[in-house]
Amino acid sequence: MTPLPDCYCPADGTRVPAGTLAWCCPLCRGPLDLDFAPTPAPLKSLTGRVNSLWRYAETLPLASPTTTLGEGRTPFVELRDGISAKLDFLMPTLSFKDRGAVLLAELALRLAPEQVIADSSGNAGTAIAAYCARARLPCTVYVPEGTSVKKLEQIQAHGAHVNLVEGDRAATAAAAREAADAPGTFYASHVHNPYFLHGTKTYVHELWEDMGGLLPDVIVVPVGNGTLLLGAALAVAELHSAGLIDRRPALYAVQAATVAPLAHAWAEGAADLTRTTPPPATPTLAEGIAIPDPPRARQILRAVRESGGTFLTVTEDQLRHAQLDLASQGLYVESTGVACWAAVREGALGARTAVVPLCGAGLKTGLAPASPA
Structure with missing residues (x-):
């Protein structure tokens, strides 16, 4: 299996080694970026490849996906x-949001956490819930009160636990980040996680x-x-x-x-x-x-x-x-x-x-x- 790249903080340069459950910069608590500079394949070489976003394998930090649902290549x-x-x-x-969620689920599989959590106003939480279901990973999604009932139904249908937070989107993110610091937790953050x-x-x-x-x-x-x-x-x-x-x-x-x-x-x-x-x-x-x-x-x-x-x-x-x-x-x-x-x-x-x-x-x-x- 290809080694995972390290992460770093774009604000202060702090490095976070690959393979940990760290979700933010340990100094400033800001989001992370990947130390990863891929070279995409020429157009002609894409012919005949899998008809999903995984056809751009040279540009992705993970390979050999097991949770894919055929995401990508939309009309x-x-x-x-x-x-x-x-x-x-x-x-x-x-x-x-499926484009990013599938990479987070693949990463979580490799890190083998005890639980996965996410926060969302709806779509990201749904995507994380679906791909965690595909990966057989336990998942909790924090959502703000007032989230569309249809989105809540979709998250729950995938087997995720919904944690409804009083307040707005910012309050929801704050609640999820506090929970993310618990040992054995993978924070599938579509904001902080560079994958x-x-x-x-x-x-x-x-x-x-x-x-x-x-x-x-x-x-x-x-x-x-x-x-x-x-x-x-x-x-x-x-x-x-x-x-x-x-x-x-x-x-x-x-x-x-x-x-x-x-x-x-x-x-x-x-x-x-x-x-x-x-x-x-x-x-x-x-x-x-x-x-x-x-x-x-x-x-x-x-x-x-x-x-x-x-x-x-x-x-x-x-x-x-x-x-x-x-x-x-x-x-x-x-x-x-x-x-x-x-x-x-x-x-x-x-x-x-x-x-x-x-x-x-x-x-x-x-x-x-x-x-x-």
Whole structure:
């Protein structure tokens, strides 16, 4: 079996040896990155490989998966005006989070913990629960009160225990992190654990293959904790370093206007959230990206800046209209998953080509209610 790479703290450089259950930097308690710089395979060499994200084996920190459900290789379809969509709501658990969850489950199998815990507003918890079920690992998912009943049903159907936390998403994360310090516990954090990012980056490797070895001018991604955006940045860097693309696309990050700490920091020219005070968050239909204090904020802002991208925000009415617009095109997507389409469907990108992810199925939340008259 290929040795696991070490982790390190991107904030202070502290190293964490492979093979431990450590989930954060022991000094600053911040998220970790992997000491891993893969070289992706050329386009022609992908022919005939397994039709899942594991076809990009050279770019993944784990090999020989046993928990796979065939995740990845989702359809790529044109919407209109040079904008295409990646249908990641057609993954096994109906969201893009399967890309990272399968790597976390594979890692947990190798580390053999006594229990696995996760925290989530719904989709990540569902994905972790499903892949832990596949791996026969006991799993507890911490979720905030107010989480969609349909998402709770899906988590429980996979056999995971649900721990409902009073308060918001931040309170839920705090409760899970406290539990994560118990001996024998693997914290399947889609925020702190870098294996999740290396799973989500396969989204861009697939785009590159879908487009015949090219990438669009702009990759638009929804941002709460920023896992898809940071994964995209990883993949773009890998492809560029290997000489497989000659230019890097701009990364456009989308937040709900009511919970937009990163967009506010961006507008103030801040490098982190510590230099800005965004207005208080209010409820949003885009519950999956309603993160008031993302732990990887500095990395997210830097990735967008270095790509030549920007931040966009969307209103609740824009989310409602975008969900109905996509449904009229045959695509039933949850209200968080339509955020990127809401941001760009009325020409915000001009003549540039772009790809948006449709991240979660509409069955998870139903149609967004009409706004009060």
